[in-house]
Amino acid sequence: MDVKDCEVLLIIYEEQNLSKAAERLYITQPALTYRIRQLEKQFQLQIVQKEGKNIKFTSEGEHLVEYAKKTLQEEHRFKEFIANLKSEIQGTLRLGVSSHFTQYRLAPILHHFLQQYPKIQVFLNTSPNQEIFQSLQNGTFHVGIVRGTFNWVDQKYLINEEPFYLISNDEIHLEKLPELPRINYRSDTPPMNKFGYKPDTLLMEAIDGWWKDHFEVPPLITMNVNNYETCKQLVQHGLGYSIVPEICLKPQDRFFKYQMLFKNGQPLVRKTWLIYKESALELNLVKEFVQYIKSLNLHLPME
Amino acid sequence: MDVKDCEVLLIIYEEQNLSKAAERLYITQPALTYRIRQLEKQFQLQIVQKEGKNIKFTSEGEHLVEYAKKTLQEEHRFKEFIANLKSEIQGTLRLGVSSHFTQYRLAPILHHFLQQYPKIQVFLNTSPNQEIFQSLQNGTFHVGIVRGTFNWVDQKYLINEEPFYLISNDEIHLEKLPELPRINYRSDTPPMNKFGYKPDTLLMEAIDGWWKDHFEVPPLITMNVNNYETCKQLVQHGLGYSIVPEICLKPQDRFFKYQMLFKNGQPLVRKTWLIYKESALELNLVKEFVQYIKSLNLHLPME
Structure with missing residues (x-):
């Protein structure tokens, strides 16, 4: 089975529908059907069955899909090995990168890296942490950049650690906070739980811990939004205060800022990590990228 | 059952864990347990069972939860009726509002509305369309603002209709597009399908339709990111072109912009709608808000 056959098979499997698969492959449906028939002849098995408008893979067909996936991975590794x-x-x-790091930091970093190594191409996905771990494990991503607290047993490097700030359009007396409306950041990262989307629980717990350290009544949450830029917009228009990480604040932002300190003096922080498998460093381009990120010293205080 | 009891019950039901529920309610766990026992006495039934560290609602307990929900809704409606x-x-x-409209347009609108009606408080949630429809139906939201194409049989009003643009840091010859790297916007709105997150299929199909109208080979997608601001950042640093709706572009953005026109001259557009139930207009504050939005004439061409 050649690479093109493998790709065709995986796309049919993703779509579970021949006309959609044909569209994605930029070929006609008869050409696609012919290709499947050829594969069926070659391997002496039935790959798919019709099921109304859709198709269904036979169990033999599903094994062939598995085989196609492995073939593609091997091809990939071999090409990398040769390039290396x-x-x-x-x-x-x-790269698999947290969406906030991508939004606020990554573009200039990639720009300068690619100026140094113009023959490198970057494939980038913003993904939730869990997806990044999986993709590093199975080799789909070479390097991940994730935020927060997690378990990752292979290589990791602390890129930076930012404090959280309470931001407001007007000066605040902190003891009045329970009476003021909060614009609450609530990530809608999947997976869903039975009451809706499962939020970034650890971060929410940390912020909640800070609150309980200071107040004995719950906060007055009037707005739940899924984006720090939206929090900033709403705060700027005097609709409440918000709690945001330093990464999203710009020098030109004119908020009253209060660092989130626990009563014991500890700041509330968010860590950003570079993670990868030790074995990925065998590829020159991965080694160079990891070294480049480390050389930036983003964990040092910024100007 | 009074309102406080109802709220207590719903929070226990959400957490399925007494110590977490007690924390959220800002009371001690013994106080919470006492409250449950009192309710059990009052209604002569068992509400929860222990199950390891967690608790499980009995089927009678679940009925009580349903009853509590209805009681709270009635209380809510009655208070609104009186205020009205x-x-x-x-x-x-x-309000339930699409995250992009919230991010790019809502803050100044709310700010001015609340200046006119200082006694109104706003509760806002950014939510996926499907959640907004449900919450309008069951009365949790009064008004929704949604984007895209959908079915909603009650009242709707077209807020605006924006074209999509292809943006790039350098000038592009459109016929060269298939060779250029695309920074692809891919919403990661749930629900997940078996290959990951289900993207905003209709929007993707529309963009794909535009592409197929012009080219016979697939686009070269090198980056998938979940945020238009991230697309803009990456384009600005010369990492590829992107396709974005007008709502996210600012006058100071210096991109080369190409409007997305189909070969028949039709532009690729995204509509934003105000939706609500006719019956919600019985509340003065809803009527005022709807009239206010309509009076803004956001569907007229902007300066």
């Missing part, structure tokens, strides 16, 4: 043998740093660097 | 009887426009306006 050549002295030049080249190839495709596959 | 008084001539002053006051009360809590509950």
Whole structure:
């Protein structure tokens, strides 16, 4: 089975529908059907069955899909291996990066990295942490950048650690906080729980812990929004205070800022980590990228 | 059962864990347990069973939860009704708004509305369309603002209709597009399908339709990110082109912009709608808000 056959098979499997698969592959449906028939002849098995408008994979067909996936992965690794043998740093660097780090920090970093290594291409996905861990494990991503607290047993490097700030358009007397409306950041990252979306529980617990450290009544949450830029917009228009990490604040932002300190003096912080498998460093382009990120010293206080 | 009891019961039901529920209620766990026992005595039934560290509602307990929900809704409606009887426009306006409209447009609108009606409080949630429809139906939200194409049989009003633009840091010859890297916006709104998150299929299909109208090979997607601000950041740093709706573009943005026109001259657009139930207009504050939004004429071309 050649690479093209593998790709065709995986797309049919994703779509579970021949006309949609044909569209995605930029071929006609008869051409696609012909290709499946050829594969069926070659392997002497039935791959799919019709089921109304859709199709269903036979169990033999599903084994063939598994085989196709492995073939593609091997092909991938082999190409990387060959590219790596050549002295030049080249190839495709596959990154899975937290959406906030991508939004606020990544663009200039990638820009400068690619200026140094113009033969490298970057494939980037913003993904939830759990997806990044999985994709590093199975080799879909080379390097991950994740935020927060988690378990990752292979290599990790602390990129930075930012404090949280309470921001407001007007000066606040902190003891009055329970009477003021809060614009609450609530990530709607999946998976859903039975009451809706499961929020970033650990972060929420940390903020809640800070609150309980200071107040004995619950906060007055009037707005729940899923984006720090939206929090900032609403605060700017005097609709309440909000609690945001430093990463989203710009020098030109004119908020009253209060650092979130626990009563024991500890600040509420969010860590950002570079993570990867030790084995991924065998690829030159991964090694260069990891070294580059480390060389930026983003964990040092910024100007 | 009084309102406080209802709230206590719903929070226990959400947490399925007494110590967490007690924390959220800002009371001690013994006080919470006492409250449950009192309710059990009052209604002569068992509400919860222990199950390891967690608790489980009995089927009678679940009926009580349903009853508590209804009681709270009735209380809510009654309070609104009373507030409505008084001539002053006051009360809590509950809004469910698309995250992009919230991020790019809502803050100044709310700010001016609340200046006119200082006795109104706003409760706002950014939610996926499906959640907004449900919450309008069951009365949790008064008014929704949603984007895209959908079915909603009650009242709707077209707020605006924006074109999509292809943006790039450098000038592009459109026929070269298939060779250029695309920074692809991919919403990660739940629900998940078996291959990951289900993206906003209709929008993706529309963009894909535009592409197929112009090219016979697939686009070169190198980055998938979940935020238009991130798309803009990456485009600004020369990492590719992107396709974004007008709502996210600011006058100071310096991109090369190409409007997305189909070969028949039709533009690719995204509609934003105000939706509500006719019956919600019985509340003065809802009527005022709807009239206010309509008076803004956001569907007229902007300066």
